[in-house]
Amino acid sequence: MLAFRAGTTVTTLMARDKTEAKKKGVLALGAWGGSAVLMSVGAPFIVSGAAVGGAAYLTYKWFMYRAKRGMRF
Numbered sequence: 001m002l003a004f005r006a007g008t009t010v011t012t013l014m015a016r017d018k019t020e021a022k023k024k025g026v027l028a029l030g031a032w033g034g035s036a037v038l039m040s041v042g043a044p045f046i047v048s049g050a051a052v053g054g055a056a057y058l059t060y061k062w063f064m065y066r067a068k069r070g071m072r073f
Helices: 013-040 045-068
Strands: none
Touching: 013 045
8 A cells, every 4th residue: 555645755866966966066066166266366276276186076077977967057
């Protein structure tokens, strides 16, 4: 016998993937914004370089997530 819970929502796999891709994209965009702020205030090169590297990694992860699932850009 199946028991149904009240208040639970069923989402499709595509909708869940789109939501996850949006979260990853916002996180990558925030990382790029943070690294831009670090560069504009004159942070040392090693710190701003590490921030840019982290932002590039997050952007790569976002891109690959969308590409593997066949999402358009």
